[in-house]
Amino acid sequence: MAIEVDVLKRVPVREQEPKKRATNFEEVCLGYNLEEAQAEASRCINCKNAQCVKGCPVNIDIPGFISKVKEGDLAGAYEVISKYSALPAVCGRVCPQESQCECKCIRGIKGEPISIGKLERFVADWARENGVSPKVDVEKKNKKVAVIGSGPAGLTCAGDLAKMGYDVTIFEALHEAGGVLSYGIPEFRLPKRTVVAAEVENVKKLGVKIETNVVIGKATTIDELMEEEGFDAVFVGSGAGLPKFMGIAGENANGVFSANEYLTRSNLMKAFDESYDTPIVGGKKVAVVGGGNVAMDAARTALRLGAEVHIVYRRSEEELPARVEEVHHAKEEGIIFDLLTNPKEILVDENGAVSGMKVVKMELGEPDESGRRRPVEVPGSEFVLDVDTVIMSLGTSPNPLIASTTDGLETNKWGCIIAKEENGETTKKGVYAGGDSVTGAATVILAMGAGKAAASGIDAYLSK
Amino acid sequence: MYKIVKKRTLANNIVLMDIEAPRVAKHCYPGQFVIVKMDEKGERIPLTVCDYDREQGTVTIVFQTVGASTQKMAQYEVGEAFRDFVGPLGCKSELIDEDPEVLKKKKILFVAGGVGTAPVYPQVKWMKAQGYDVDCIIGARNKDLIILEEEMKQVAKNTYVCTDDGSYGFKGNVNDQIKDLIENQGKNYDLVIAIGPVIMMKFVCILTKELNIPTVVSMNPIMVDGTGMCGACRLMVGGEVKFACVDGPEFDGHLVDFDQSMKRQQMYKTEEGRAMLKLQEGDTHKNGGCGCADK
Numbered sequence: 001m002a003i004e005v006d007v008l009k010r011v012p013v014r015e016q017e018p019k020k021r022a023t024n025f026e027e028v029c030l031g032y033n034l035e036e037a038q039a040e041a042s043r044c045i046n047c048k049n050a051q052c053v054k055g056c057p058v059n060i061d062i063p064g065f066i067s068k069v070k071e072g073d074l075a076g077a078y079e080v081i082s083k084y085s086a087l088p089a090v091c092g093r094v095c096p097q098e099s100q101c102e103c104k105c106i107r108g109i110k111g112e113p114i115s116i117g118k119l120e121r122f123v124a125d126w127a128r129e130n131g132v133s134p135k136v137d138v139e140k141k142n143k144k145v146a147v148i149g150s151g152p153a154g155l156t157c158a159g160d161l162a163k164m165g166y167d168v169t170i171f172e173a174l175h176e177a178g179g180v181l182s183y184g185i186p187e188f189r190l191p192k193r194t195v196v197a198a199e200v201e202n203v204k205k206l207g208v209k210i211e212t213n214v215v216i217g218k219a220t221t222i223d224e225l226m227e228e229e230g231f232d233a234v235f236v237g238s239g240a241g242l243p244k245f246m247g248i249a250g251e252n253a254n255g256v257f258s259a260n261e262y263l264t265r266s267n268l269m270k271a272f273d274e275s276y277d278t279p280i281v282g283g284k285k286v287a288v289v290g291g292g293n294v295a296m297d298a299a300r301t302a303l304r305l306g307a308e309v310h311i312v313y314r315r316s317e318e319e320l321p322a323r324v325e326e327v328h329h330a331k332e333e334g335i336i337f338d339l340l341t342n343p344k345e346i347l348v349d350e351n352g353a354v355s356g357m358k359v360v361k362m363e364l365g366e367p368d369e370s371g372r373r374r375p376v377e378v379p380g381s382e383f384v385l386d387v388d389t390v391i392m393s394l395g396t397s398p399n400p401l402i403a404s405t406t407d408g409l410e411t412n413k414w415g416c417i418i419a420k421e422e423n424g425e426t427t428k429k430g431v432y433a434g435g436d437s438v439t440g441a442a443t444v445i446l447a448m449g450a451g452k453a454a455a456s457g458i459d460a461y462l463s464k
Numbered sequence: 465m466y467k468i469v470k471k472r473t474l475a476n477n478i479v480l481m482d483i484e485a486p487r488v489a490k491h492c493y494p495g496q497f498v499i500v501k502m503d504e505k506g507e508r509i510p511l512t513v514c515d516y517d518r519e520q521g522t523v524t525i526v527f528q529t530v531g532a533s534t535q536k537m538a539q540y541e542v543g544e545a546f547r548d549f550v551g552p553l554g555c556k557s558e559l560i561d562e563d564p565e566v567l568k569k570k571k572i573l574f575v576a577g578g579v580g581t582a583p584v585y586p587q588v589k590w591m592k593a594q595g596y597d598v599d600c601i602i603g604a605r606n607k608d609l610i611i612l613e614e615e616m617k618q619v620a621k622n623t624y625v626c627t628d629d630g631s632y633g634f635k636g637n638v639n640d641q642i643k644d645l646i647e648n649q650g651k652n653y654d655l656v657i658a659i660g661p662v663i664m665m666k667f668v669c670i671l672t673k674e675l676n677i678p679t680v681v682s683m684n685p686i687m688v689d690g691t692g693m694c695g696a697c698r699l700m701v702g703g704e705v706k707f708a709c710v711d712g713p714e715f716d717g718h719l720v721d722f723d724q725s726m727k728r729q730q731m732y733k734t735e736e737g738r739a740m741l742k743l744q745e746g747d748t749h750k751n752g753g754c755g756c757a758d759k
Contacts, residue, residue, distance in 0.1 A: 173691055175501055175508075175548040183693075213550040215691055219487040241693040245705065252698060252705065252724055254731045261694035269507070269688065276505045277533050278688075279732045352727030399692055401710070
């Protein structure tokens with residue numbers, strides 16, 4: 001059965017039914033099949049001066065791979081993408097395409113832009129399922145580079161350097177590689193075994209070694225890596241892993257978690273799966289404080305563990321920092337949005353557990369320095385939200401461990417490592433940095449872009 | 465993988481193991497901890513370093529079988545290996561970087577409660593190696609729970625053993641022993657380092673506050689990553705939120721909110737109890753008794 005294509009409209013992507021998926025951890029989006037992918041690809045007009053490529057932080061030749069999909073040459077399409085990205089199955093799923101490549105698509109002027117992300121995902125999934133991995137054939141350079149952190153920045157930097165012939169070792173503090181892809185983003189958005197582990201495997205196939213359970217700054221230091229272990233350069237992609245709390249009364253009660261803790265328990269430790277030992281408190285009524293992608297992830301995780309879940313956000317829907325798709329999915333699944341609402345205090349019972357959360361209604365006033373309208377409290381509008389669990393999702397900041405144990409590596413007042421955007425160069429010779437450890441919490445693809453830039457920077461430095 | 469090269473049962477339910485972990489052994493100091501994850505599905509379990517051998521590349525851990533995970537861990541034998549072993553984590557004991565001139569003049573009393581004797585041992589050993597004499601109390605409920613007594617006697621100037629039930633050594637808890645030393649044996653101290661159950665550390669701190677002796681305690685709250693990422697281990701110290709994993713685990717005992725910490729330790733008790741029951745009952749585990757069906 002041929003798919004009828006309306007050039008102004010996207011070929012819809014199949015998803016798990018909201019009611020069904022709200023009770024499991026299987027992936028929400030099912031992706032295109034070949035026929036759907038080719039139909040969607042046929043909408044691409046292969047612009048000469050493709051704007052979408054400019055919107056991509058790693059400049060993937062988007063019309064190039066889409067035209068291969070059109071022809072049905074999936075291996076060719078994968079080869080095109082692999083030149084630019086080491087993590088296409090990840091990016092096809094979690095990149096904010098709507099504000100990067102897709103928002104620049106010419107098709108988007110009159111109709112809907114091409115589903116670039118879904119096509120990228122399709123190609124990457126096809127490659128994995130058919131055992132196709134990136135080709136490697138490089139001359140070894142006999143120079144060692146250490147990469148700290150195996151998240152999107154580190155994996156990209158390591159992959160690029162390996163392709164240039166460097167001997168690369170990634171040091172990861174946790175017991176699994178992947179960084180935020182493993183501990184942060186939930187299974188139902190980004191399957192760990194099939195997608196994350198497979199892409200990490202592809203990076204290893206390029207010759208990259210990964211040493212897990214090594215906390216740089218504790219088990220060894222950057223200086224030791226360079227002086228004693230013979231690394232010629234170091235890339236720091238240690239992310240932004242420190243959680244923030246509000247500083248309100250009752251925040252240390254049992255049942256109050258950082259989103260990091262909640263998601264780490266569920267994603268990295270797989271607490272949602274009964275056969276794993278790590279426990280997680282499901283909660284009956286859960287409030288997630290915050291409105292970003294991480295808040296949506298935490299809320300949808302709690303929902304799947306059986307809770308009634310409220311997103312408590314102090315501004316209005318328009319200002320929600322989460323991707324529209326995530327908010328849409330959350331609503332479909334039954335997450336309740338308590339907007340223009342701000343926590344004042346967490347109420348605690350005699351056993352030290354959460355018994356409710358006192359909140360206040362907000363209204364939007366004049367725009368603040370971020371350009372968003374500043375939320376102000378509505379006097380006398382306090383009320384108590386009946387919840388037994390509170391998850392704080394207020395953003396994260398970089399871990400100070402590496403900067404504080406490395407002489408000469410400077411940070412700014414937010415604790416972010418100071419590094420040049422164009423090549424990742426830091427204030428310390430031979431040390432490069434990129435991703436959330438430099439920018440503060442941002443996106444997977446921006447971290448990948450920074451990893452890529454740093455790989456070029458390191459290559460230039462070591463080629464001198 | 466991290467190989468077990470030695471295993472010794474110290475008491476009923478208390479096991480000592482030497483683990484091959486060269487990076488950790490090279491860099492760890494008394495006061496720091498490691499996280500062990502025995503297999504793919506295991507929990508990350510924080511354990512304070514009990515000893516280390518930089519040449520052999522081994523780290524000694526001691527653990528008590530309190531939950532499903534530690535019970536499984538105790539079944540591992542020499543030659544087998546843990547999947548993950550990460551460290552050293554947390555800050556080293558403040559004694560390590562203290563000015564030798566200051567340290568020389570200090571009269572220090574270590575107070576070890578039960579399995580807390582394990583983290584006290586490397587500190588006393590380190591002090592001995594630097595040439596400082598210290599006293600140490602080892603306390604437990606009864607004789608069977610006293611561990612590392614011989615080892616401690618090798619490194620402490622005076623070792624005092626006490627049991628709650630009087631089955632061995634001085635009859636009384638560690639506070640009774642502290643009072644006896646000060647009131648009846650003419651001892652005085654400038655610093656107490658107390659490590660053991662939270663309830664013990666709380667009461668030692670109440671006593672030492674009265675006696676005006678600065679006291680350091682080592683907290684062992686629930687943790688996940690151990691690197692400052694999750695905040696599960698947060699506690700109040702002097703009215704401020706601290707993360708035990710990166711700010712501690714040692715803190716000024718006179719500033720710690722022990723009551724809140726004790727409540728926080730209870731958080732997963734029911735969940736852990738359920739996991740334990742499931743492990744013991746194996747395939748015969750039925751929904752009902754433990755309430756896991758109501759979850």
